[in-house]
Amino acid sequence: MGKTKGWSDWLSWGRKWASQPRVSDSIDHWRSGVIGHRKAHSAWGLWQDWRKDESALLQSSEEIEVLDFGADCPKEGRMLKVQVGHLAQRASSDLRKGYWLSASAAERSRADLGQKRVKILELGTCLGSGAAQLLQGCDGQAQYFGLEGSPALAGKTEARLKRQFQHSEISLRVGPFSETLGPVLDEVGPFDLVFLDGHHSGRALLSQWKSIHPHLAKEALVVVDDIRWSQDMFAAWNALAKDGGVETLDVFRMGLLKTTTSEIKGTHSGLVRPPRHLWS
Numbered sequence: 001m002g003k004t005k006g007w008s009d010w011l012s013w014g015r016k017w018a019s020q021p022r023v024s025d026s027i028d029h030w031r032s033g034v035i036g037h038r039k040a041h042s043a044w045g046l047w048q049d050w051r052k053d054e055s056a057l058l059q060s061s062e063e064i065e066v067l068d069f070g071a072d073c074p075k076e077g078r079m080l081k082v083q084v085g086h087l088a089q090r091a092s093s094d095l096r097k098g099y100w101l102s103a104s105a106a107e108r109s110r111a112d113l114g115q116k117r118v119k120i121l122e123l124g125t126c127l128g129s130g131a132a133q134l135l136q137g138c139d140g141q142a143q144y145f146g147l148e149g150s151p152a153l154a155g156k157t158e159a160r161l162k163r164q165f166q167h168s169e170i171s172l173r174v175g176p177f178s179e180t181l182g183p184v185l186d187e188v189g190p191f192d193l194v195f196l197d198g199h200h201s202g203r204a205l206l207s208q209w210k211s212i213h214p215h216l217a218k219e220a221l222v223v224v225d226d227i228r229w230s231q232d233m234f235a236a237w238n239a240l241a242k243d244g245g246v247e248t249l250d251v252f253r254m255g256l257l258k259t260t261t262s263e264i265k266g267t268h269s270g271l272v273r274p275p276r277h278l279w280s
C-alpha cells in the first residue's frame, strides 16, 4: 500500500505538491471563498474554546474502551483500551486541518442554499475535534450527522458538540459504516458538506464516494482527509479529482472536492493548490 513514513517521504510529497499549479488569489470562484475564509479563520480569538477542549483532551490520562473497525479488524470490531490523550494526539484533526474544515463550512454556509442550515455528514468522529471545527465554520448553525464505530467515542463527540453548539442539530449514528452510511444517506441526504475521515484506504475512499455522490446537494463540498497517507490513498484521490463533475483544491494533507454542474472530465485544471502563505 506504500504508507507515507518519515521526513523523506513527506519531503518527496512536498516537492511534487510544489510543482502543481497554484490557484489565482483573485478568482471569482468557490475556491476563493474557501481561501478567503481560511485566511480569516486563522484569527487567534476564534479558536479559544476549541483550544481549551483540545488541550484538556491531549492532557487526559483517562482510559476508555474503543471499538475499532479499522483495516485488519473482524467484522464485529475489536475492543481496545486506549488513553484519551494518545487518541487526541494520533487521530484527531489539528488546528491546521481545522482552518480548512471551518473555512469549507463557512463557504457552504454563506452560499445560497435555499435552506436555513448547512447539512453536514462526517465519517469517523473520534473525539469530535474535526466536527467542532466544521460547526464553528457555520457559526454553530448547522445540521450535523456524525458516523462513528465506537460507542465511547460517539458519546464523547455528542457531549462535546451539544455543550458547545446549542443552536445546531447534532446527531450521532453508532456502528460500522457498512451499517450506518446507507440508512443515513437515504433518510437524511442530500448533504452540503461531507468530511471523509474514517477509513484511510484507497478502496474504501472510492467506495464511500460511490455511495455518497448521489446524495450530495447540487453544489456540495467533500473534504477528504489524509490524501497523502499512502500511495493508494493518493491514487484514489487523483481518480476522484479527474472524474467528471468535480473541481478540487489540494491543500496537501487534505483534498477538497466540489461538485459542479459542468463536466471537466480528464483535465488537470482541478488539481490546484492554494496561494502562497497558506500551508496546510
Ligand SMILES: C[S@@+](CC[C@H](N)C(=O)[O-])C[C@H]1O[C@@H](n2cnc3c(N)ncnc32)[C@H](O)[C@@H]1O
Binding pocket: 067, 068, 069, 070, 091, 092, 093, 122, 123, 124, 125, 126, 127, 128, 129, 130, 131, 147, 148, 149, 150, 153, 175, 176, 177, 178, 197, 198, 199
Ligand atoms: C482519524 S479518526 C477521525 C478523526 C476526526 N474526524 C477528527 O477530525 O478529529 C477515525 C475515526 O473513524 C472511526 N472508524 C474507522 N473505521 C470505521 C468504520 N469502518 N466504521 C465506523 N467507524 C470507523 C474510528 O473509530 C475513529 O474514531
